[in-house]
Amino acid sequence: MKTLIPFFAVVILIVLALAGVNMANMQFLFGVAIPYAALATFILGVIYRVVKWGRSPVPFCIPTTCGQQKSLPWIKQDKIENPSSTGWVIVRMALEVLLFRSLFRNIKTELRDGPKLAYGSDKWLWLAGLAFHWSFLIILVRHFRFFSLGVPFPIRMIEGLDSFLQIGVPLFYMTDAVILAAVTYLFIRRMTIPTVKYISLPADYFPLFLILAIAASGVIMRYFAKVDIVSVKQLTMGLVSFSPVIPKGIGSIFYVHLFLISILFAYFPFSKLVHMAGVFMSPTRNMANDSRMVRHINPWNYPVHVHTYEEYENDFRAKMKAAGLPVEKE
Amino acid sequence: MAKFSAKPDELAKIRYAPPETEWMETPVEFREHMFCHAAKPKDLETVEFPNAHEWSSKDEDWKLPANWEQTILQGMKDLLGKYRSFQLFMDICVRCGACADKCHFFIGSGDPKNMPVLRAELLRSVYRGNFTLAGKILRKLAGARELTVSVLKEWWYYFYQCTECRRCSVFCPYGIDTAEITMMGRELTNMIGLQLGWIGGPVANCYMKGNHLGLEPHTIKSSIEFFLDDIESITGIKIEPTFNRKGAEILFVTPSGDLFANPGTYTAMGYLMLFHELGLDYTWSTYASEGGNFGFFTSNEMAKRLNSKIYAEAKRLGVKWVLGGECGHMWRVINQYMDTWNGPADFMEVPKSPITGTVFDNAKSTKMVHIAEFTADLIKHNKLKLDPRRNDHLKVTFHDSCNTSRGMGLLEEPRYVIKSVCSHFYEMPENTIREKTFCCGSGTGLNASENMELRMRGGFPRANAVKYVHERHGVNMLANVCAIDRATLSASMDYWVPGVGVAGVHELVGNALIMKGEKERTQDLRLEPLPGKEGSE
Ligand code: SF4
Ligand code: SF4
Numbered sequence: 001m002k003t004l005i006p007f008f009a010v011v012i013l014i015v016l017a018l019a020g021v022n023m024a025n026m027q028f029l030f031g032v033a034i035p036y037a038a039l040a041t042f043i044l045g046v047i048y049r050v051v052k053w054g055r056s057p058v059p060f061c062i063p064t065t066c067g068q069q070k071s072l073p074w075i076k077q078d079k080i081e082n083p084s085s086t087g088w089v090i091v092r093m094a095l096e097v098l099l100f101r102s103l104f105r106n107i108k109t110e111l112r113d114g115p116k117l118a119y120g121s122d123k124w125l126w127l128a129g130l131a132f133h134w135s136f137l138i139i140l141v142r143h144f145r146f147f148s149l150g151v152p153f154p155i156r157m158i159e160g161l162d163s164f165l166q167i168g169v170p171l172f173y174m175t176d177a178v179i180l181a182a183v184t185y186l187f188i189r190r191m192t193i194p195t196v197k198y199i200s201l202p203a204d205y206f207p208l209f210l211i212l213a214i215a216a217s218g219v220i221m222r223y224f225a226k227v228d229i230v231s232v233k234q235l236t237m238g239l240v241s242f243s244p245v246i247p248k249g250i251g252s253i254f255y256v257h258l259f260l261i262s263i264l265f266a267y268f269p270f271s272k273l274v275h276m277a278g279v280f281m282s283p284t285r286n287m288a289n290d291s292r293m294v295r296h297i298n299p300w301n302y303p304v305h306v307h308t309y310e311e312y313e314n315d316f317r318a319k320m321k322a323a324g325l326p327v328e329k330e
Numbered sequence: 331m332a333k334f335s336a337k338p339d340e341l342a343k344i345r346y347a348p349p350e351t352e353w354m355e356t357p358v359e360f361r362e363h364m365f366c367h368a369a370k371p372k373d374l375e376t377v378e379f380p381n382a383h384e385w386s387s388k389d390e391d392w393k394l395p396a397n398w399e400q401t402i403l404q405g406m407k408d409l410l411g412k413y414r415s416f417q418l419f420m421d422i423c424v425r426c427g428a429c430a431d432k433c434h435f436f437i438g439s440g441d442p443k444n445m446p447v448l449r450a451e452l453l454r455s456v457y458r459g460n461f462t463l464a465g466k467i468l469r470k471l472a473g474a475r476e477l478t479v480s481v482l483k484e485w486w487y488y489f490y491q492c493t494e495c496r497r498c499s500v501f502c503p504y505g506i507d508t509a510e511i512t513m514m515g516r517e518l519t520n521m522i523g524l525q526l527g528w529i530g531g532p533v534a535n536c537y538m539k540g541n542h543l544g545l546e547p548h549t550i551k552s553s554i555e556f557f558l559d560d561i562e563s564i565t566g567i568k569i570e571p572t573f574n575r576k577g578a579e580i581l582f583v584t585p586s587g588d589l590f591a592n593p594g595t596y597t598a599m600g601y602l603m604l605f606h607e608l609g610l611d612y613t614w615s616t617y618a619s620e621g622g623n624f625g626f627f628t629s630n631e632m633a634k635r636l637n638s639k640i641y642a643e644a645k646r647l648g649v650k651w652v653l654g655g656e657c658g659h660m661w662r663v664i665n666q667y668m669d670t671w672n673g674p675a676d677f678m679e680v681p682k683s684p685i686t687g688t689v690f691d692n693a694k695s696t697k698m699v700h701i702a703e704f705t706a707d708l709i710k711h712n713k714l715k716l717d718p719r720r721n722d723h724l725k726v727t728f729h730d731s732c733n734t735s736r737g738m739g740l741l742e743e744p745r746y747v748i749k750s751v752c753s754h755f756y757e758m759p760e761n762t763i764r765e766k767t768f769c770c771g772s773g774t775g776l777n778a779s780e781n782m783e784l785r786m787r788g789g790f791p792r793a794n795a796v797k798y799v800h801e802r803h804g805v806n807m808l809a810n811v812c813a814i815d816r817a818t819l820s821a822s823m824d825y826w827v828p829g830v831g832v833a834g835v836h837e838l839v840g841n842a843l844i845m846k847g848e849k850e851r852t853q854d855l856r857l858e859p860l861p862g863k864e865g866s867e
Contacts, residue, residue, distance in 0.1 A: 005471065052417065053414055053417055053418050053421075054414075055411070056410065056412065056414040056418075057412070058414045058415070059412060059413060059670070060666055060670055062510070062666055062737075064496055064499040064500060064507060064736050064737070065735070065765065066500055066736070066765040067741070067764075067765060068739050068742050069692070069741075070692050070739075071690075071692050071703050071743060072688070072703060072706060072743070075742045075743065078739070081765070082739040084692075100503055102428075102500065102501060102502060102505065105500065105501055105766075106428050106501060107761050107766075109431040109432070109791075111344055111437075115339075115342035115794065116794065116798075117437065117790075117791055117794045119761035125426060125427075125428060129426070129503070193427065194346075195346070195427060195431070195445060196425075196426075196430070197348075198348035198352075198353065198442055198448075199353075199442075199445065199451065201471075201472070201473040202472075203464075203472055203473055204424070204425050270464050271464065272422065272424045272425070274421060275423075275424055275504055278418050278422035279422070279503070279504045281414065282415075282422075282505040283414060283505075284415070284499050284506075284507045284510075285504075285505035289665075289738070289739060291665055291666050291695075291696070292665055292669070292692055292694075292695060292696040292698070293692055293695055295673050296669065296670045297670065298671075300412055301670065301671065304631055304634050304638070305378065306635050306638045306642070307537050307635075307639075308642070312538075312539075312617050313617075315538070316546060316548075316616075319547060320548065320616070322548065323547060323551050323552070324551075325551060325573050326573075326574050326576070
């Protein structure tokens, strides 16, 4: 059930797009209205989420320290894993966001006879995660060729790198294969590792199927059932210039691709996918471990009822005097 | 209740395969020796905790206050608004499972709800059901569920099977700290009067008497005097510490556990000897006689109330700065919370070692220095005469406490001290130390006796790493900088790795310290013969 429902949800989405375009001629809806709405939902949704997170304060300085603190001058501080200044926090965050530093630490725990616990390096999740996210980003950037007049140099450069194998016509992009492989791996992993399968929700499979379908439809369009690129660019340019047009004769697979992307964008802010924005705000990673050097302020810090020394001495004065302990009041 | 009697071999047969039924459809089962007794209402009333009532987790009916659901949901809403960590961690987990096998309770029990991610999902599912659009519409499809009595029982069982050690947080790609979620979960149970006896009692004691053990002022003095007699018989030196003395330069605060039971008491002896040898102008306090903070395991407010005594006492006595003893969660609190709660401590000065002149700039705002920092600095400046041979009967390894490693980063200081006072030091395997260290299994108030199976399971990964160095290098002493470790690792060693003792770092310092005018030592701080001096008494 956990996989079937999200799987069929994606199938239904595909059928919807095909039916809408082929049978009901709703090209405008699928090519213009929905993409606009999805983009707006994405932007407003992400802003809403970030603002919501931002509205909750960070009352305490709670970095998770993963290395030696700054203390005595002759003890080498691990400035990256236990930063005490903003500059090094930025380095830590950069490693986290760009290279998935924490995931790179991953180890597998195994219980062997003895009993003996063994910890083996386990970098597959890191590798697949990195491959997936980076290829997604590169593919996204490549797509900017559809949204700009001409093709800007940086994009051509990325395209050139991505297709440097120089195979096939049109040239084969490595990231297309990488993303399909990585998403497939992430799916298989979720299905086959018993503990991961156990914690998975339909909401974990849905984005996998969705992205797989998006990548697959893109690949089909580029390498197999080719669509009329000139018309596609006409449509996309119309979208960015806010004067939408629906050119004739774009294959329906293009609308499927675009519709699924729209769904992904609209779904993004309301799902776990917001981790993309959230990772930047994680207090255990983006704070300096400097709370003994600089007082961290909690905006809702309030006075509390305490048991004062005076009350304490009142409770124990006789015993304290008998034991020769100094007292404030005789 | 039958005494916990499972043999280590049986306990180590752990099944990691999750059950057939989905976790939401698998109701919690309270297993003997895996949970703690409920708190006494009078203890909760002492500190004005709400909804104190008589109940037992073994009963079907927990006598929950009317409207308990609203109390919890409103409480969640408040906490979400107060803590970005909580709000964010509820939203961004992708259930990648990287944290799953990192928790000592999961490794030791195989219970899937002890995977950090699932522990968090216990609360997150209720969050989704009540506070998110997707959860309200899609319900179970979005992983949402209602708050029911059985969900509450599940929270109770599993939030008190987490020692807030933060190991999961090290491995999470977004730094999601399940400890933070457990803290919120515990704060919620506290709102409806559900608390552990082993936490409620110490909190009430600490509030009224200044320390978890409830030692009254004269008892603190007499406990310490008892150590002084032992020190005198070992070294021939009579030490006269002061208590509650105004005008001292330094206030010394350490967990009360070290005044009470072995082997913590030996650590306390080490402090006394060190300070005497240095001629340190310092005082103990009977009012701020607790470094630890069990309030931290109940609610943020309670933790602040207990912690307030340290600065209040420093101010009353007019000290220049505060020196803190060996303790784990105490130092998470001091490093990450104290100044924010009860500062600014601007009535004190930036700590400066009167012996070496070193200024502790890293503590310039909090004004509180860790004793391992203090001692490491002394040794580096050659201010101590040490004879490490007096520890030659010990093959030592070091257990990093969760909190000092992952909530502070105190890694090299204690190692430097140990290596200076011991000749035989061996590290445990890399994946079990420093930031990846394993919890003793009994932190956050779980060091009771009725939950012994839980403690032994949770302590298994740590003990297993000790066993490795025990078998390989003959390690027979597990050094640490934490009072809870000293109290609990002994039990875990006896169970999993018999033959390994537990010692605070300053016990080892006390052994090695050559004091002016001391007689020839024949015994260590445990009154056991020193190597080569057997039979000389
Ligand atoms: S590692 Fe982090 S994101 Fe992954 S399952 Fe655990 S808490 Fe969630
Ligand atoms: S904080 Fe520690 S005990 Fe709690 S879930 Fe994480 S690893 Fe387990």
